[in-house]
Amino acid sequence: MGATTLYKAPRGTADILPAEQRHWHYVEERAVALARRHGYQRIDTPVFEVAGLFVRTVGQETDIVQKEMYTFEDRGGEEMTLRPEGTAPVCRAYLEHGMHNLPQPVRLYYFCPVFRYERPQSGRYRQHHQFGVEALGDADPAVDAEVIGMAWGLMQDLGLRDLSLLVNSIGDSACRPAYLDRLREYYAPRLEALCPDCRARHQRNPLRLLDCKRESCQPYALEAPRSADHLCPECQEHWQSLLGHLEILGIPYRQDHRLVRGLDYYTRTVFEVHPQEEGGQSTICGGGRYDGLIQELGGPPTPGIGFATGMERMVLNLQRQGVAVPAEAPRPIAIAHMGPAGQREAIRLARRLRSAGLTVVVTPAARSLKAQMRHASAMGAAVTLILGEEEIRKAEVTLRDMDAGRQESVPVEGLEARLAECTPRPQ
RNA sequence: GUGAGCGUGGCCCAGUGGUUAAGGCGCCUGGCUGUGGCCCAGGUGAUCGAGGGUUCGAAUCCCUCCGCUCACCCCA
Numbered sequence: 001m002g003a004t005t006l007y008k009a010p011r012g013t014a015d016i017l018p019a020e021q022r023h024w025h026y027v028e029e030r031a032v033a034l035a036r037r038h039g040y041q042r043i044d045t046p047v048f049e050v051a052g053l054f055v056r057t058v059g060q061e062t063d064i065v066q067k068e069m070y071t072f073e074d075r076g077g078e079e080m081t082l083r084p085e086g087t088a089p090v091c092r093a094y095l096e097h098g099m100h101n102l103p104q105p106v107r108l109y110y111f112c113p114v115f116r117y118e119r120p121q122s123g124r125y126r127q128h129h130q131f132g133v134e135a136l137g138d139a140d141p142a143v144d145a146e147v148i149g150m151a152w153g154l155m156q157d158l159g160l161r162d163l164s165l166l167v168n169s170i171g172d173s174a175c176r177p178a179y180l181d182r183l184r185e186y187y188a189p190r191l192e193a194l195c196p197d198c199r200a201r202h203q204r205n206p207l208r209l210l211d212c213k214r215e216s217c218q219p220y221a222l223e224a225p226r227s228a229d230h231l232c233p234e235c236q237e238h239w240q241s242l243l244g245h246l247e248i249l250g251i252p253y254r255q256d257h258r259l260v261r262g263l264d265y266y267t268r269t270v271f272e273v274h275p276q277e278e279g280g281q282s283t284i285c286g287g288g289r290y291d292g293l294i295q296e297l298g299g300p301p302t303p304g305i306g307f308a309t310g311m312e313r314m315v316l317n318l319q320r321q322g323v324a325v326p327a328e329a330p331r332p333i334a335i336a337h338m339g340p341a342g343q344r345e346a347i348r349l350a351r352r353l354r355s356a357g358l359t360v361v362v363t364p365a366a367r368s369l370k371a372q373m374r375h376a377s378a379m380g381a382a383v384t385l386i387l388g389e390e391e392i393r394k395a396e397v398t399l400r401d402m403d404a405g406r407q408e409s410v411p412v413e414g415l416e417a418r419l420a421e422c423t424p425r426p427q
Numbered sequence: 428g429u430g431a432g433c434g435u436g437g438c439c440c441a442g443u444g445g446u447u448a449a450g451g452c453g454c455c456u457g458g459c460u461g462u463g464g465c466c467c468a469g470g471u472g473a474u475c476g477a478g479g480g481u482u483c484g485a486a487u488c489c490c491u492c493c494g495c496u497c498a499c500c501c502c503a
Binding site for chain 1: 428461464495496498500502
C-alpha cells in the first residue's frame with residue numbers, strides 16, 4: 001500500500017474482505033436468530049438523521065455530541081448527522097409511525113453502521129457496525145431481564161468465553177438529582193487529589209467521576225456513595241425485582257456501582273458486557289433503560305430498554321479466542337475445458353448446473369489443461385468437470401474427484417443428480 | 428484533542444551510507460501435445476510513504492508533512 005494507491009479507505013473505516021466474511025455472517029446469523037426467538041422484529045432506519053435528534057437525546061454534555069458527530073449541512077440548508085448510535089432513531093421511528101398503537105412492548109432489533117469521529121485504535125473505528133435490540137412501551141423489570149438475558153445469551157450462542165456482565169441502577173429523575181448532590185458533596189473535599197478531568201467534571205457531570213480509569217482516582221470512586229443505595233422507592237423496587245429475575249434466569253451478573261454510561265438518556269438499569277482481561281476498547285455490549293427518551297422527543301411518556309453490541313468487537317473476540325466458525329461458501333464445482341467448442345459447452349453446462357442450485361466456476365480460458373486444473377485446485381473445487389473434444393463427441397464429461405484424485409466418464413444427461421451425490425462439503 | 432512506535436513489490440520481511448534493493452508467500456508459465464494439490468525451473472511485480480536537506484554517494488543520517496498501529500479520552 002504505497003503511494004501507488006491513489007485512494008484508501010478513510011481513516012477509521014475498514015473493508016470487510018471475503019476472508020473475514022465468515023465471521024461476520026456467523027455473528028449476524030446468530031444475532032438475528034436470537035432476536036427472532038425472542039419475538040423481536042427487524043427495523044432499519046436511515047443512515048443520517050436531523051442533527052437535533054441526537055443532540056437532544058444523547059445529551060449536549062456528552063462526548064458524542066460535543067466532538068464525535070459527523071454533522072453536515074445538506075443542500076437544503078438542514079443540519080444532518082450520520083447516526084452516532086442506534087437507539088434515538090428507533091425511538092423516533094416508534095413515534096413517527098404510531099407504534100404505541102401496537103401491542104406493547106414493541107420489540108425491535110437492528111443491524112446498522114454507526115459513525116463517530118474518534119481516533120481509531122484496536123476495536124474502535126469511525127464507522128463501525130452495531131447489532132441492537134429495543135423493547136419499547138413496558139416498564140416492567142421482567143423486560144429489563146429479558147433484554148439483559150438476550151445480551152448474555154448472544155455471547156453464549158457465539159461461543160465467547162470469559163466475559164463478565166456488569167449491572168447497575170442509576171435511578172431516575174425523581175432520585176438522581178439528590179444522589180448527584182450527595183456525590184458532589186462527597187467529592188468536594190477531595191478535589192485536590194483528583195485528576196484534572198475529574199475536577200472539571202465535578203459540577204457538570206459528577207456521575208462520570210465514578211468510571212475514571214486513573215489509578216489515582218480509583219480509591220475515591222470505590223468509596224463513593226452508591227447510586228443503588230440512594231434510589232427512590234420506585235427505582236429501588238424496580239432494581240430489586242430485576243436482580244430477582246436475573247437470579248431466576250441464572251444469569252451471572254456482577255453489580256458494579258461505578259458503571260454509569262456515556263449517554264444522558266439512561267435511567268435506572270444500565271449494563272455492559274466485557275472480556276475479563278481489561279485493556280484497550282473492551283466493552284462488547286452496552287445498554288440500559290431510557291424511560292424519558294420518547295417523551296423528550298415530544299411523545300407520550302413511554303418506557304424503553306435496549307442494548308447495542310459492536311460487530312467488530314465480537315468478531316475480534318471470536319478471533320482472539322479462536323472460536324471455530326462455519327465456512328462461508330460451499331466448495332465449487334470447477335469446469336475445465338479445451339478448445340472453442342469446449343468453452344462454449346462449459347459455459348452452457350455451468351448455467352445449467354447453477355440453475356439446479358450448484359456452485360459452479362468455469363476455469364479461465366486460454367490456459368493449458370494443467371493450468372486450469374491448478375486453478376481449480378487453488379479455488380478449492382471439490383469436483384472438476386473436464387470438457388474436451390472427446391467428451392463433447394460422446395455427450396459426456398470427465399468427472400474428477402479432487403480429493404480422491406479419481407475420475408470417470410459420465411453422461412451429461414442427468415449430471416445434476418450425479419453431482420448432488422458428491423455433495424461438496426465445506427472447507 | 429494528547430502521547431508513543433512504525434512506514435521496503437498484493438502479503439511477510441532482509442538490508443542501518445557505497446556496484447543493477449536480497450529472500451519467503453502469492454500470482455502466472457513450463458517440466459513434450461488433455462489433468463491439480465508435493466517437487467524443480469523460470470517469469471510477473473518496489474519511483475525503498477512524500478517532499479526537502481547533509482554527503483562524492485542514502486532505503487539507510489537530519490527536518491517537515493502524510494499515513495498506519497497502539498494507548499489516553501470515551502464508547503460498540
